[in-house]
Amino acid sequence: MIEAKALSKTYGNTLVVDSVDLTLPAGGITAIVGPNGAGKSTFLSMISRLMPMTAGTVTIAGMDVTRTPGDKLARHISILRQDNQVLSRLSVRDLIAFGRYPYSKGHLTKEDGKHIEEALRWLDLEPLADRFIDELSGGQRQRAFIAMVLCQNTDYILLDEPLNNLDMRHAVGMMKMLRNAADSLNKTIILVLHDINFASAYADRIVAMKDGKLAHVGTAAEIICPEVLAAIYGVDTTVHELDGKRIVNYF
Incomplete structure (x- = not known):
């Protein structure tokens, strides 16, 4: 379970996240949605301890994220940011191997190798395993970073805009993979999404933010309706519904 209490973030006099109280159960996929500037990425960054909070507390599986040692926390939660950069020339396989650092501390074992190969398969990256990251397209690079996070093999996976740079086919494939990971590997996945239709089709619950505050929390059936979307x-x-999923048209 992830529990945030009175979570806030300010930059100078600007309040970006405003005293958010939120409890998310373990398991399944939670999509965080909302307009630009709603505080979605900031909220996710504070949950994962990538960004210090101004006020409030966050616990994940009972661990206070501000007090738990980093190496212990890294075995329970993994995070993918929006702005991922590789400063050295790495192959796809080498990048994915960084996901094993909390376990191997840089000395890879056979067990680590097994996780690396599984991540390559999950993200359909085996043909690119020995290519350098700077030789890949934006979408291929994004899949490699997500493979690194998956390779970390944590119970909680936090992803900030994981569909960035992906074309429609790979975006659908990514969401199907995450759905499968939540269902078959018992992962708890929290992700920031701009596309409300992907949230509707694949998420178990949707968290909607607006102006730094929690606006709505519920299932797709509760959130994906004209009145709520207009308010957000x-x-x-x-x-309208298609194969049991709610699809949104904007006009």
Whole structure:
């Protein structure tokens, strides 16, 4: 379980996340949605301890993220940021191997190798395993970073805009892979998404933020409706069902 209490973040006099109280159960996929500037990425960064909080507390599986030693925390939660950069020339396989650092401390074992190969297969990266990261397309690079996170083999996976740079086919494949990881590997996945239709189709629960505050929390059936979407985004929509999923049209 992830529990945030009175979680806030300010930059100077600007309040970016405003006293958010949120409890998320273990298991499944939670999508965090909302307009630009809603505080989604900041909220996720504070949960993962990538960014210090101004006020409040966060616990993950009972661990206070500000007090738990980093190496212990890294065996329970993994995080992918939006702005990932590789400063040295690494192959895809080498990048993915960084996911094993909390366990191997840089001295890879056979067990680590097994996880690396599994991550390559999960993200369909085996043909690119020996290519350098700077030789890849944006979408291929994004898949490699997500493979690194998956290779870390944590119970909790936090992803900030994991569909960045992915074309439609790979975006659908990514969401199917994450759905499979949540269901078959018992992962708890929290991700920031801009595409409300992907949130509707694949998430068990949706957290909607606006102006740094928690606006709505619920299932797709509760969130994906014209009245709620108008309150969050300020636009008119129509919603229809296809194969049991709610699909949004904007106009």
